[in-house]
Each structure stands twice: as C-alpha cells, then as structure tokens.
Amino acid sequence: MTVPAIQVEKLTVTYDAEPVLWDIDLTVPQRVVMGLVGPNGAGKSTLLKSILDLTPKLAGQIKVLGQPFAANRKAIGYVPQRSSIDWDFPTTVLDLVVMGTYGRLGWFRRPGERERADAMVALKRLGMDAYAERQINELSGGQQQRAFLARAFVQDAPIYFLDEPFAGVDVPTEKLIVQLLHELRDEGKTIVVVQHDLKTVGEYLDQVSLINQTLVASGDVESSFSDQLIEETYSGRSRICSPIVKGDA
Numbered sequence: 001m002t003v004p005a006i007q008v009e010k011l012t013v014t015y016d017a018e019p020v021l022w023d024i025d026l027t028v029p030q031r032v033v034m035g036l037v038g039p040n041g042a043g044k045s046t047l048l049k050s051i052l053d054l055t056p057k058l059a060g061q062i063k064v065l066g067q068p069f070a071a072n073r074k075a076i077g078y079v080p081q082r083s084s085i086d087w088d089f090p091t092t093v094l095d096l097v098v099m100g101t102y103g104r105l106g107w108f109r110r111p112g113e114r115e116r117a118d119a120m121v122a123l124k125r126l127g128m129d130a131y132a133e134r135q136i137n138e139l140s141g142g143q144q145q146r147a148f149l150a151r152a153f154v155q156d157a158p159i160y161f162l163d164e165p166f167a168g169v170d171v172p173t174e175k176l177i178v179q180l181l182h183e184l185r186d187e188g189k190t191i192v193v194v195q196h197d198l199k200t201v202g203e204y205l206d207q208v209s210l211i212n213q214t215l216v217a218s219g220d221v222e223s224s225f226s227d228q229l230i231e232e233t234y235s236g237r238s239r240i241c242s243p244i245v246k247g248d249a
Contacts, residue, residue, distance in 0.1 A: 003066035005030045005159050005190035006051060011060030013043070013050050020046050022214050024060070028192060030158075033185050033204065035195035038211040039234050044194045045081070047211065048161045052078060065158065074103055077157035081164050082145055087137050093147045094132040097122055100151040122150040127176060142173035149177065153184070160184070162193040178204050201225055
C-alpha cells in the first residue's frame with residue numbers, strides 16, 4: 001500500500017492562547033493536486049507552516065512519506081506568499097533560482113555549472129529564461145511568482161506546498177502555473193496549494209480540503225466540494241467560536 005505524501009494527526013495550533021487550528025486529521029495522497037480552501041483566517045497558511053515546522057504546534061504529529069518531518073524535511077519544496085518576500089534584495093533571477101539547489105548541496109559545496117544549468121531549465125519551463133539576468137525588483141508580480149516557483153521546482157522535491165500561488169498574477173501566468181502543476185502531478189509529484197477562487201476548484205484540483213480552523217471535509221472534489229459542505233465551511237466566523245486571527249489565510 002502506498003504511504004500518503006502527508007499525514008497530519010490531531011494537529012492543534014494556537015496564537016496567544018487563541019486556537020487557530022483545532023484537532024486536524026488530514027491525509028494527502030501521493031500524485032495529486034490538493035487545494036486548501038476556506039475563508040480568510042481559517043488557518044490554511046498556518047497548516048502549511050505547521051507541517052513545515054515553521055509555526056509551533058500545541059499538539060499533533062506530522063509524517064512526510066511515512067517518516068517524521070524532521071527525517072524527511074527535504075522532501076517538501078515550499079513557495080510562500082509572494083508578499084512575504086523581500087523583492088528589493090539585490091540579486092538576479094538566475095541567482096534566486098540557484099538558491100533552490102542549496103539544500104541538496106549541503107553546507108560545504110557551492111553551486112556550480114550543473115546547478116546553474118538546472119536553474120535555467122526550471123526558468124525555461126516557466127517561460128522566464130529570457131529574464132535570467134534581470135534584477136528581481138524589476139519583475140512584474142506575475143514574473144516574480146514564476147521566478148519563485150522556478151526556485152522551488154529546481155529542488156526536484158516529491159512534494160510541493162504553494163501558498164496562494166495565483167494571488168496577484170495575470171491570467172496567462174495563472175494558466176501556465178496550473179498547466180505546470182498538472183504536469184508535475186503526472187510526473188509523480190504531490191502538490192498542495194492554498195486556493196481562494198472557488199470557481200476554479202473543479203478545473204484546477206484533484207482533491208480539496210475544506211478548512212475553517214477545523215477540517216470540514218477532505219477528499220475528491222466530486223465528493224468533498226458540495227454546496228452543503230461549502231456552506232458549512234464559510235458560514236459563521238469560526239467553527240470553534242474563537243476570534244479570527246488577522247493576517248492568516
């Protein structure tokens with residue numbers, strides 16, 4: 001039996017004693033595109049960060065491909081929200097993408113020709129190879145997102161987390177990203193995305209997890225994205241009667 005890409009058990013996260021995620025049990029199968037869907041403040045971004053051990057957990061266990069996260073952290077490539085990146089940092093697009101190879105090089109090796117060649121392949125796949133020597137602060141919003149996606153994809157990880165990858169991008173960029181996610185899935189990768197546009201869930205995603213601080217439903221889009229479950233997810237401010245945390249997706 002194939003182990004899940006991600007297994008979350010009894011995950012609870014609090015900020016200043018206020019619950020943000022409560023008793024989450026979530027299974028992400030391998031080789032799917034899964035979307036995390038829910039209202040603002042539902043804890044979607046916090047869920048990704050908790051799995052990545054970037055946010056402290058009050059309780060819960062995380063397994064990545066059947067192993068504890070600490071033993072398998074390199075299995076996940078992460079694309080945070082674009083607004084959280086310092087785009088004024090003085091570096092070129094190519095150098096930004098090459099940074100994605102650091103994890104596989106270890107502490108004592110510096111990136112060389114192979115890593116730069118891999119970075120160019122990733123940029124070309126996202127239609128950004130012509131911008132390789134451009135400073136990142138000269139890019140449009142959509143170009144910035146493509147560059148940061150290339151930085152993640154050059155890792156060649158089996159799992160990718162994308163936090164709001166479609167926010168602030170133009171339609172051609174969004175369609176290109178979706179096409180690439182489907183290609184990566186067909187190549188055997190697993191992708192988890194924070195998704196806000198309910199109209200595109202059926203087109204973009206294989207599976208969906210409906211979240212409002214607790215897990216309302218998770219599974220195939222056909223069975224887990226019904227009108228009733230959507231209403232249950234979006235009705236009311238919180239499913240556990242606590243204030244919504246500002247700034248979380």
